[in-house]
Amino acid sequence: MxxxxxxxxxxxxxxxxxxxxxxxxxxxxxxxxxxxxxxxxxxxxxxxxxxxxxxxxxxxxxxxxxxxxxxxxxxxxxxxxxxxxxxxxxxxxxxxxxxxxxxxxxxxxxxxxxxxxxHAEEWDSMRVSMVSDTDIENRLIEIFSGSSIDLFLDLGTGTGRILEIVAPYIRKGIGFDLSREMLSVARSNLDNANISNCTVRHSDISNINLDDRCADAIAIHQVLHYCDTPEEVIREATRLLKPGGEIVIVDFLPHDIELLREKHAHQRLGFAKESICHWLERNGFSLINHEALDANPEDDTQAELKVGLWHGRLQSQ
Ligand SMILES: C[S@@+](CC[C@H](N)C(=O)[O-])C[C@H]1O[C@@H](n2cnc3c(N)ncnc32)[C@H](O)[C@@H]1O
Structure with a gap:
């Protein structure tokens, strides 16, 4: 009262x-x-x-x-x-x-x-200098190679890196991004790697032109910190996934590196484990696993920067 x-x-x-x-x-x-x-x-x-x-x-x-x-x-x-x-x-x-x-x-x-x-042309080398991908990519391969995936969606695909690494384990993959320049690099990366089961499309990831419940798995890799309303993107992923479908979100854990906001257009200085867990749960996911990884273990100047990986499954209603 x-x-x-x-x-x-x-x-x-x-x-x-x-x-x-x-x-x-x-x-x-x-x-x-x-x-x-x-x-x-x-x-x-x-x-x-x-x-x-x-x-x-x-x-x-x-x-x-x-x-x-x-x-x-x-x-x-x-x-x-x-x-x-x-x-x-x-x-x-x-x-x-x-x-x-x-x-x-x-x-x-x-x-x-x-x-x-x-920065589209030099993004691949910039990304590697900011975050060491090896551990994360190995984890993504472990996760996505373990289930049978007919349709895989990569939200905020950028230069298509995530599609490249999961392509051998899925029947079909589609990446979505708002930047036409990043998409054009993604197309040539997929061509150069002879990947024919993945394509990319121009779209805002909070409003994708695909039917409800069409996808088996979704990745949102290093994208949410650029989004003004991250939960909207998770809500859209919920709409697109089949019940039982899996989501993997990778993003920075909370940090204080203002420079990333000032110089690299980050909207958010990382996310607490609980924030993304809460958004996942509120949208009907159960958390399979969360882990924290060093962003770049070889670079002491980035010691503060840690990356979180959230792996969830959409519950059947
Ligand atoms: C840091 S890059 C990550 C690219 C890729 N996921 C990777 O890990 O290599 C972030 C990408 O998200 C895209 N992006 C950010 N907000 C978006 C939105 N609302 N809709 C579509 N793409 C978006 C940007 O254009 C950019 O290509």
Whole structure:
């Protein structure tokens, strides 16, 4: 009763309702919310504090950024979603907020797209210098060679490296990527390796033009840290997988290397084991295994950088 009353008191104000509405699509920083709401930063911070104190929002620090998101706590999460379902998104003020939010998201996506269009040709050597692939690639081969895979999807395929290594173990593979430049390198890599059972297509990985439940296995390798709303990508993978289908996500574990955000277009400084586990579970996966690997064991300067591998299976409903 007390929790409900305090949540309702916190939400019962127009700016705070607008904040809840804006956060329904994913996490935002104070400065992004300031742009959406067109209010001063101290004012927005005061509203955010109230919402966090009431339990409706959670905040977490990631390098220099503080990100806010709707609470995932059992009980409170139902209150937040209940409130959001009551909001009229046709309201002129909320429509204006949504347009600003779309602009912010487009701008962030453009940063990553520009980065990959500029670096497509040298990406393969850049990737190897940042992360030692051998251990991870061996693990992917172990996982995907163990099951019978008719259709394999590689979300954010880049230069097609993951398709290249799993091609011998699958009947057919399709890679998806937003960067036409990366896709053109992927096509020539697959050609040069004489791989004829894999193709690549241009697509946003949060909205892929394939039927529900078409795929046996999905990989999302070093992609989520470029995504503004990573859970949307996991949700799309859920839609595409057959019940019992397997997903492998590989990404950085939390780190503080701001340079990756400033110079290499990363949106997120890695992900906690629990964050991705939580998204997987919420979307109907059971976790088969999680492991942490050194990003580049031979390079002391990258000692901080660790890579996580999450392996899950979509439960049959
Ligand atoms: C670091 S590369 C990884 C490529 C590949 N998975 C690998 O490990 O070699 C990230 C790729 O994700 C793609 N990407 C990021 N966001 C995307 C989105 N929303 N839709 C499609 N591709 C996306 C980028 O264009 C880029 O090619």
């Amino acid at each position: 007390n929790q409900l009353l305090s949540a309702l008191r916190a939400a019962g104000e127009s700016t705070r309702l607008r904040i809840l509405a804006a956060l329904r699509q994913g996490e935002l920083t104070v400065s992004e919310l300031t742009q959406v709401l067109d209010q001063s930063q101290p004012r927005v911070s005061r509203h955010l504090k109230l919402l966090c104190d009431s339990g409706l929002l959670e905040r977490h620090q990631e390098g220099a950024w503080v990100l806010h998101r709707l609470s995932d706590q059992p009980g409170i999460h139902d209150i937040v979603t209940g409130l959001i379902n009551l909001i009229d998104f046709e309201d002129p003020e909320l429509s204006r907020d949504q347009r600003k939010l779309n602009d912010i998201r487009k701008e962030k996506a453009k940063l990553a797209a520009d980065y990959f269009s500029q």
